[in-house]
Amino acid sequence: METYKIAFFCWESLHSRFKVGGLAPAATHLAEHLAAGGHEVHFFTRGEEEDADINGVHYHYCLPYGDNIVDYCRTMSNMLLNAFRAHDTPPFDILHFHDWHMVEAMHILRDRNTILSYHSTEYGRNGGNFGGWWEFQEISGKEWYGGYIAKAVTTVSNSTKTEVMWLYGVPEWKVTVIPNGIDPDAYRIQVDPGAVKKRYGIHPLAPVLLFVGRLTYQKGPDLLVQAIPTILARRWDVQFLFAGTGDMRESLEKMATGLPVQFLGYVADEEHLQILNACDLVVIPSRNEPFGLVLTEAWSAERCVVATDVGGLAENIENFKDGIKVPVRPESIAWGVCLLINDPAHMQRLGQAGRRKVMERFRWSVVTDRMLEVYRKVIAAGRDSGGGEG
Template sequence: MESLKVAFFCWESMYAERVGGLASAATNLAENMAKSHEVHFFTRGWMPDQTINNVSYHYCQPQGCNTVQYCEDMSNQMVNQFHQFDRKEKFDILHFHDWHAVQALHRLQQRDTILTYHSTEYGRNGNQYGDWWEYREISGKEWYGGLIAKRVTAVSSILKNEVMNLYNIPDWKCDVVPNGVVPQQYRAEIDPGEVKRAYGIHPYAPLILFVGRLVYQKGPDLFIEALRKVCRERWDAKVIVAGDGGMRQYLQERARDLPVNFVGYIPDSEYVRLLNACNLVVIPSRNEPFGLVLLEAWSAEKPVVASNVGGLSENIDSFMNGIKADPTPDSLAWGIRSMINEPWNAEVLGRRGRGKVDRMFQWNPVASRMADTYARAVS
């Protein structure tokens, strides 16, 4: 494919405003596309424009009294910046990520456009906020973006089916392009015992790690109730919960009698240390369109117990490279016990997970699949 001029529109990136896994997914995709194409990344930030790994980052500073107004202001600022770099040599592909930049997609809909769904508002919140105006606004933007984009991608087959059913997107218009990972960023030679001691944990104690936002979608409450069952049999098990969110205070109250350390947000360097020191990673999500934590855990050769939902269900081969459990405390507790009671088997599953990462989830082949979607959009 000949070299293209590509514009990314995304409300977060690795080098400025970073909220969740979208930052890593969009940034790594942009940098891999930049190996063959000219890529400009329009996003939020408070620093001057800069070029990193051949990607030109352009920052805006939106304002708004709620999330919807904030993202509309962000979109309009992005479009104004876009026009500055579109005058001499036109962009070939405009690639939008999630609903945040749909107002920009609306203004630029006559161009060759791609919308990537990394998740949906329904998936994030289910029906619990169905009557909340912001829920309806965001869902409406997701529908409208899928309607006007020239092509659509989803990060898993399950998410593709979800957006097709929710927003009536035809099958021919939607491609599955998974996320990738840079595995060497998550594998580190460390002394696990030393890391455990830093958190007051005995070097031989099984350490269970949860990493993610403490919100309903990610199932941290299911995890805490599962631990209650696990700790009745395994008094030596210790738990670290890394991340923050609206459920934190509630979870801390529920876990007062459990060996759980809530460490909040941690820097990437500490995350890598904990990831390589732990004995098990648990991903108890109620909904998970893809699940980057899975690839990060596998990159560190760590065994995983995950809910049998979404991209987790799609990517894990149960009892081959992880254990899939129902998103219930009883089922998650069964999976956790199965792993920590047979550590030799758990280690094998972790190594097999790394093998699957190396075969299927490196960024180069993922970027190649996205390039195929670009080719369909401009044809």
């Protein structure tokens, strides 16, 4: 089997304190599985740490600066470009950029075998609003330019593929849909649900609904909070746990005054797994969701899911067979929850069906093979054109 020297450019990883969202696990685990397959993988990212080899991947860090996100990422691009050049002998076969953050580096290296993965878009992150502020316009411009100069583009779902084709004119032939992968066994652990619930002051027999994600407009936590009174009218003892941080936390806490809601803030991995496996239902109320790692994590733990009918959630859930999809409205979310909350056996069946789907479609071995096929095509095209190095 031919092996490659691969450079990842990504603004976050699991091996740095700079972790924001689902991009960190998606890129980190992909890099590790490529390395496990014999490829030489270098991961250029930000962090305060010293360069290190972790799980077979060579990590190279920088500590950027800037007065705003655009300047910060420009500095990061320049710093990591210097680190890249120091390791570019022999030359890298593939330069894989994740999202827009280092498009300046991609511009300098545009004659190489470059791939851009869209994990989301600025349009989607802002809830489908085009926005009028300059940062939105700058970031959207970089997303357009990255798709224009990349030799190939990947997206995490068909809906994101359609979004980048519509927003940025990326041609269909250039885009391959490759979902985020997951190790399902890492999310299925044995717990005593009652004991876990008691740690949060919840009766062992009370149903627990879990939200996991950033407390931002895109993720829709306010829609779930608004649905709670309707849910409680049907089942008075339901409890709600919100795991995650974000700019909406203060307003959400005010909205939830007097309701059986706990905002846990940042939750460490071990605690996250225990809550996930102890909860009765996972709710994903996103307004926009390119893929939705929470979905495959919940399914891996055999948890039942109620999710909004958007993006990757809409594509991957087969309604009433491995989850419940509902419109993006509080009353619809409440309806989906109430449909299930008094039927534990039904929830169990849906969760088990979800895990079977994860095993078939989303295991890292499947996803890594699909990404390698994109690499092969880009390398072959580069050889045919006489390019690919420089």
